[in-house]
Amino acid sequence: MAVRALTRGFRYSRAATVASPCGGHHYVTAPSVKPPQPQADDVTEKILNQPLEKPDFFRVAELFSLKDLFDARVHLGHKKGCRHRLMEPYLYGCRLDHDIIDLDQTMEHLQLALNFTAHIAYRGGIILFVSRRRQFGHLVETTAKDCGEYAHTRYWQGGLLTNANIQYGPGVRLPDLIIFLSTLNNVFQQHVGIRDAAKMNIPTVGVVDSNCNPSLVTYPVPGNDDTPAAVELYCRLFKMTINRAKDRRKQMELLHGLSAPTSQTSRYALK
Amino acid sequence: MAGSRLERFGTVFTRVRDLIRSGVIKPKEKPLWYDVYKTFPPKRAPLHVKPVTSPSAKKQGIVPEIFYSEDKIRTGFYEQYGRGLRALDLSKSNFVSTCQRFVDKYRELKSHGMLDNSSLFEETAKALLKEGIILRRRGAPPVLAESRDPVLDLKLIDMLAEQQSAGTDTTKTTEDKNS
Numbered sequence: 544m545a546v547r548a549l550t551r552g553f554r555y556s557r558a559a560t561v562a563s564p565c566g567g568h569h570y571v572t573a574p575s576v577k578p579p580q581p582q583a584d585d586v587t588e589k590i591l592n593q594p595l596e597k598p599d600f601f602r603v604a605e606l607f608s609l610k611d612l613f614d615a616r617v618h619l620g621h622k623k624g625c626r627h628r629l630m631e632p633y634l635y636g637c638r639l640d641h642d643i644i645d646l647d648q649t650m651e652h653l654q655l656a657l658n659f660t661a662h663i664a665y666r667g668g669i670i671l672f673v674s675r676r677r678q679f680g681h682l683v684e685t686t687a688k689d690c691g692e693y694a695h696t697r698y699w700q701g702g703l704l705t706n707a708n709i710q711y712g713p714g715v716r717l718p719d720l721i722i723f724l725s726t727l728n729n730v731f732q733q734h735v736g737i738r739d740a741a742k743m744n745i746p747t748v749g750v751v752d753s754n755c756n757p758s759l760v761t762y763p764v765p766g767n768d769d770t771p772a773a774v775e776l777y778c779r780l781f782k783m784t785i786n787r788a789k790d791r792r793k794q795m796e797l798l799h800g801l802s803a804p805t806s807q808t809s810r811y812a813l814k
Numbered sequence: 815m816a817g818s819r820l821e822r823f824g825t826v827f828t829r830v831r832d833l834i835r836s837g838v839i840k841p842k843e844k845p846l847w848y849d850v851y852k853t854f855p856p857k858r859a860p861l862h863v864k865p866v867t868s869p870s871a872k873k874q875g876i877v878p879e880i881f882y883s884e885d886k887i888r889t890g891f892y893e894q895y896g897r898g899l900r901a902l903d904l905s906k907s908n909f910v911s912t913c914q915r916f917v918d919k920y921r922e923l924k925s926h927g928m929l930d931n932s933s934l935f936e937e938t939a940k941a942l943l944k945e946g947i948i949l950r951r952r953g954a955p956p957v958l959a960e961s962r963d964p965v966l967d968l969k970l971i972d973m974l975a976e977q978q979s980a981g982t983d984t985t986k987t988t989e990d991k992n993s
């Protein structure tokens with residue numbers, strides 16, 4: 544009896560603090576905060592919309608070059624027999640049965656993907672890194688930790704995203720972006736997370752190798768997902784973009800005269 | 815929050831856009847990524863593509879084979895000299911293998927001189943030998959400084975046969991002696 548009351552009280556208090564379910568504007572619904580809100584509204588709007596005006600506000604194109612991608616062996620795909628039909632447009636050619644990925648296309652796709660990630664991080668979105676490759680599990684987890692974001696490199700339970708409200712309690716905030724360092728699971732089938740993210744209307748960024756299916760990934764990045772050098776490059780790039788975006792956000796807030804981040808503008812209060 | 819779980823119809827963006835348009839999702843509840851996606855859409859809309867079961871539609875999208883003009887020289891080299899004596903070090907990006915040196919020398923000689931293709935191969939090998947790279951022909955026995963020790967060519971069976979014949983001889987002589 545006491546336990547049930549406790550849990551009910553706990554759930555109620557949790558529901559009250561989670562005031563912004565996937566919303567872009569972090570408003571606390573408590574009535575006492577009314578007077579300074581209209582001003583903060585306009586400033587927040589301006590802060591949020593300003594980066595959208597420039598094509599590369601966070602200058603992510605400077606973070607990598609074609610030579611870096613080549614040296615990290617991003618262009619090496621799998622053999623011809625493993626090729627996925629839908630990856631054919633992204634391939635440069637086939638050298639003695641080895642698929643070579645077109646790095647010009649990879650450059651453009653990577654720039655789009657990093658730009659999108661930067662904007663999401665700027666707006667305080669939750670980013671989840673997913674990779675089922677056991678070789679890089681630790682690397683992905685440390686990358687996520689260094690950016691202040693989240694990682695899931697273990698077995699993906701069926702209802703993680705689709706049944707989150709029951710598995711984790713009501714009013715859970717789902718990730719706003721999921722980054723796949725490898726879109727395949729350990730049995731070389733498409734990771735369940737891609738389909739689930741599409742179901743829950745969550746955009747995805749994914750590194751697709753020549754044996755992967757890029758159709759459901761929102762921002763695919765055709766590239767090698769097996770070589771340690773390549774995966775380290777991706778982790779480094781994502782980490783740098785996210786940190787850059789978050790620092791920029793702090794700068795913009797200070798610039799526009801908003802005081803130290805309150806519970807309105809910071810999502811860290813929710814955790 | 816309302817959502818649409820039909821991942822096979824339209825993209826994530828089109829579904830959320832339609833939900834906002836119809837009023838199911840309120841404008842202030844719209845997702846974080848919506849404006850960003852609208853301003854920076856991906857190159858290809860992430861529509862679900864049905865897997866093709868019939869094998870007849872495999873003709874589209876041919877991936878070109880990558881071949882270079884130097885490959886002819888390379889095939890000649892590998893046919894004659896096998897895999898080469900020096901291993902390829904793939905960790906260095908500026909590594910020049912034996913085959914690559916052969917190719918470079920071949921092209922250099924071709925651009926310089928009036929030699930025709932048949933002798934060009936020999937000339938390249940000679941030029942490389944001058945630079946200190948030894949090329950061993952495939953299939954030919956390895957060249958040694960001195961000839962093989964004749965002891966190594968003896969076979970055990972022959973030795974036993976010799977011993978047996980020597981043994982019968984001695985028994986014969988001892989019999990002769992005894993008798």
